[in-house]
Amino acid sequence: GAVVSQHPSRVICKSGTSVKIECRSLDFQATTMFWYRQFPKQSLMLMATSNEGSKATYEQGVEKDKFLINHASLTLSTLTVTSAHPEDSSFYICSAPGLWNTEAFFGQGTRLTVV
């Protein structure tokens, strides 16, 4: 199957700072990638759809100015959590659809802790 690589896997940052998370498709191109957020003991909730060459599409309730998404190339999308607060602490995970937009493949996830 296709490989999606996400970095870093774990990050601790201070309140008020920004954190960038990278999501790369290693052996295929992805014009679309998806960013999800997961709180402890809960399911994955879609935050936004990252589109190569155009603006990201955010789900209702997700602050676009706080969660900046840039789809810089056909293999890279980044999520920047700006001015992080402790309530932003969560597990963030990206995905990319495989060939013909069928099976989805996920990165390893990033566990963000804001102190």
Place this chain on the structure above:
Amino acid sequence: GIQVEQSPPDLILQEGANSTLRCNFSDSVNNLQWFHQNPWGQLINLFYIPSGTKQNGRLSATTVATERYSLLYISSSQTTDSGVYFCAALIYNQGGKLIFGQGTELSVKP
């Protein structure tokens, strides 16, 4: 939008037992996937199964698209099967995003 419901929410098994996890979805879907989330959070693709039946070792899955449900079977369970199992549905006209169920947390005891 589409609703995805999983049952049971929690399941405790003795090693060697069999189990069936269920996923119901409220509308027609283009894609249905099953995932296992390991203790480190990574989602492991188990099955891509919009319809029909597939088997992979001790795991198998069946999706009956006309009746809007999918089943994941785990036979001869092992402690390494523990974790959370998610099903997720995709509808192309909703941008290709996956809608996840709430998951089934499986604990296999030795």
